[in-house]
Amino acid sequence: MADPLGARGALMAWDSIREFLSDPATWSGPASIWNRLAEHVWVSVAAVLVAAVLVLPLALWLGHIRKGSDVATAVVNIGRAVPSFGILAISFLILVQMGAGVGEPWAVLVALVALAAPPMFTNTVVGIQSVEPATIEAARGMGLTESEVLRGVEIPLAMPLVLEGVRIGLVQVIATATLGALVSWGGLGRFIVDGFAQQDVGQLLVGAVLVGLLAVIAELAMSSFGRAVTPKGVTNPR
Amino acid sequence: MILAQESGPLFDWDWVARNWDQIIDRTWEHVTLTVVSVAIGMALSLGLSIVAVRWRKAYAPITWITGLLYTIPSLALFALLVPIVGLNATNAVIALTSYTLLILIRNTVAGIDGVPASVVEAADGMGYTRRARFWKMEVPLALPAIVAGIRIATVTTVGLVTVTAVLGLGGYGFFILRGLNTFFWTQIIVGVTLSVALATLFDLGFVWAQRWLTPWARGAR
Numbered sequence: 001m002a003d004p005l006g007a008r009g010a011l012m013a014w015d016s017i018r019e020f021l022s023d024p025a026t027w028s029g030p031a032s033i034w035n036r037l038a039e040h041v042w043v044s045v046a047a048v049l050v051a052a053v054l055v056l057p058l059a060l061w062l063g064h065i066r067k068g069s070d071v072a073t074a075v076v077n078i079g080r081a082v083p084s085f086g087i088l089a090i091s092f093l094i095l096v097q098m099g100a101g102v103g104e105p106w107a108v109l110v111a112l113v114a115l116a117a118p119p120m121f122t123n124t125v126v127g128i129q130s131v132e133p134a135t136i137e138a139a140r141g142m143g144l145t146e147s148e149v150l151r152g153v154e155i156p157l158a159m160p161l162v163l164e165g166v167r168i169g170l171v172q173v174i175a176t177a178t179l180g181a182l183v184s185w186g187g188l189g190r191f192i193v194d195g196f197a198q199q200d201v202g203q204l205l206v207g208a209v210l211v212g213l214l215a216v217i218a219e220l221a222m223s224s225f226g227r228a229v230t231p232k233g234v235t236n237p238r
Numbered sequence: 239m240i241l242a243q244e245s246g247p248l249f250d251w252d253w254v255a256r257n258w259d260q261i262i263d264r265t266w267e268h269v270t271l272t273v274v275s276v277a278i279g280m281a282l283s284l285g286l287s288i289v290a291v292r293w294r295k296a297y298a299p300i301t302w303i304t305g306l307l308y309t310i311p312s313l314a315l316f317a318l319l320v321p322i323v324g325l326n327a328t329n330a331v332i333a334l335t336s337y338t339l340l341i342l343i344r345n346t347v348a349g350i351d352g353v354p355a356s357v358v359e360a361a362d363g364m365g366y367t368r369r370a371r372f373w374k375m376e377v378p379l380a381l382p383a384i385v386a387g388i389r390i391a392t393v394t395t396v397g398l399v400t401v402t403a404v405l406g407l408g409g410y411g412f413f414i415l416r417g418l419n420t421f422f423w424t425q426i427i428v429g430v431t432l433s434v435a436l437a438t439l440f441d442l443g444f445v446w447a448q449r450w451l452t453p454w455a456r457g458a459r
Contacts, residue, residue: 013321080390081437083397086430089414093423175311179401183418192317196404201321208317212310219309 016202026206031190033210040187040214043105043180044173047112048120051169054113055121063128063158064150072125079118084176087111092183108180108187115176116169123165127158156231163229167222174215188214250424261428268409268436271399275331276392279338286339287346288372297347304340312337312401330402337398338391345387349380382455385448389441396437400429410436 025031062068091111100106131154139153155162178189191207194200254261286304290297310318315333323329353376361371377384400411408415410429417425449456 077393080393080397081434081441083400083411083414083430083433085397085400085403085411086414086426086433089418089426090430092418093421093426096421171309175313178311178313182404182415189313192313193404195317196325204317204320208314211314212318215309215311215314216306 013201013205016200017205018202020200020202020206030186033191033206036186036188036190037210037214039105039185040174040177040189040211043109043112043187044170044177044218047109047173047177048116048166048170050109051113051116051120052166055117056124059121059124060128060150060155063125064146064154066129068125069129072122075118076122079115084111084115084172085179085182087114088176088179088183102184103186105180105185107183108177108185112173112176116173119168119172120162120165123161123168124158127161127165128154130161131157160226160230163222163226167219167226170222171215171219174211174218178211248423249427253422253424254428261432264409264412265432265436267407267412268396268399268433271327271330271334271402271407271409272392272395272436272440275334275395276338276388278331279335279342279391280388282335283339283342283346287343287350290343290347291350291372300343301340304336304343307336308340312398313404316402316405325405327407330399330405330407334395334398334402338395341391341394342384342387345383345390346380349383349387350376352383353379378452381452382448385444385451389444392440392444393437396433396440400433409433 020026026033029035059072062071088108088111091114092107095107095110096102128150135157136149136153139149144152177187178192180187181189181193188207188211191203192211195202195204195207286300290300307315312333315336316329319329319332323332357375357379358371361375366374399407399409400414402408403411403415410433413425413429413432417423417427417429
């Protein structure tokens with residue numbers, strides 16, 4: 001296969017980047033950086049929120065009754081073996097056959113919910129179960145009801161692991177939303193996929209830097225948020 | 239529903255029979271990309287783990303940098319490498335290798351840290367040199383943790399190889415991308431199923447290898 005992108009080399013890339021950045025369409029309109037960034041962010045955040053609503057109640061309950069740790073391990077192992085690109089492709093074909101329009105965000109959203117759910121589920125179940133039984137006994141001994149034990153003792157103590165699960169889910173969702181451009185959706189991955197298709201190094205690299213920055217910022221923001229809401233004296237068991 | 243009629247049955251076994259050669263070729267490509275990336279990742283992370291164990295201060299920056307690499311989405315990393323190495327297998331291997339480092343280093347260092355202090359003291363008391371103690375005591379006892387890391391890294395890599403389809407490679411990812419472009423279910427199902435099967439096979443292989451490498455752990459429970 002010919003290799004025109006590589007042959008141009010790093011120096012030519014600078015000119016191409018400048019050319020892409022000086023194009024007015026890069027800064028306004030549906031294909032602008034702002035619009036692609038907004039698409040990417042809202043779909044990623046929505047996917048994590050939907051996944052949280054779907055799996056957290058079940059995970060909290062399973063953790064509380066100290067069941068389902070086998071299920072939690074299996075979920076995360078299966079989630080790892082299925083390629084995220086494959087989940088996206090299957091979700092796209094199912095939704096298109098059900099009548100969703102090509103280019104609509106729904107297939108991407110469904111796939112991202114499926115990807116965000118396993119780490120959140122597993123970390124929540126494991127996090128609640130790793131609370132010391134003696135601590136829970138003490139809380140019950142003080143006359144707390146089951147729901148007070150869950151809300152007042154188990155959830156705060158499990159918070160570092162639960163948020164770790166949310167962080168893993170969010171970062172994976174942002175990464176996979178980039179692949180949304182391969183199933184005719186937008187997002188920042190559009191610049192990368194179009195850059196490859198049109199052999200436009202400038203567009204390719206600007207897209208890649210934006211996607212990388214977004215993922216790193218999300219990772220750092222979630223880590224510091226996790227530290228901020230962790231009760232004093234609770235340490236992440238990892 | 240119209241699309242469903244146009245694209246024929248959900249799974250077309252004739253397609254599989256007609257494209258058997260290509261399935262073999264793509265399997266070989268998928269296996270090669272996975273094995274080469276994980277093997278280079280293992281060599282690099284063993285070196286970096288030794289540095290981190292000997293010189294504790296290096297551990298935080300090593301996990302920070304490999305963690306940063308791990309966070310960058312694969313499609314973006316392939317793209318960033320294009321001006322440096324071009325659009326080829328080298329690009330894919332560099333990116334895939336960089337994703338294995340964090341998991342492998344974390345598990346190796348945790349495994350070595352988990353070796354009981356009494357064992358280390360016994361080795362020292364028997365006159366082992368630091369090097370001999372490392373290779374003959376610490377590494378074998380850390381093997382379960384190291385192999386656990388290799389399993390996670392390998393299964394993750396098998397999944398990520400599918401994305402290298404955008405570089406014109408992709409192993410089974412080639413079928414997924416082709417299926418998407420032609421709305422042809424069979425290719426997507428073949429691509430996803432074979433990728434999951436390959437990941438499972440690698441995983442079982444490592445479970446086996448570990449049992450064979452750590453005979454002392456068999457039946458110990």
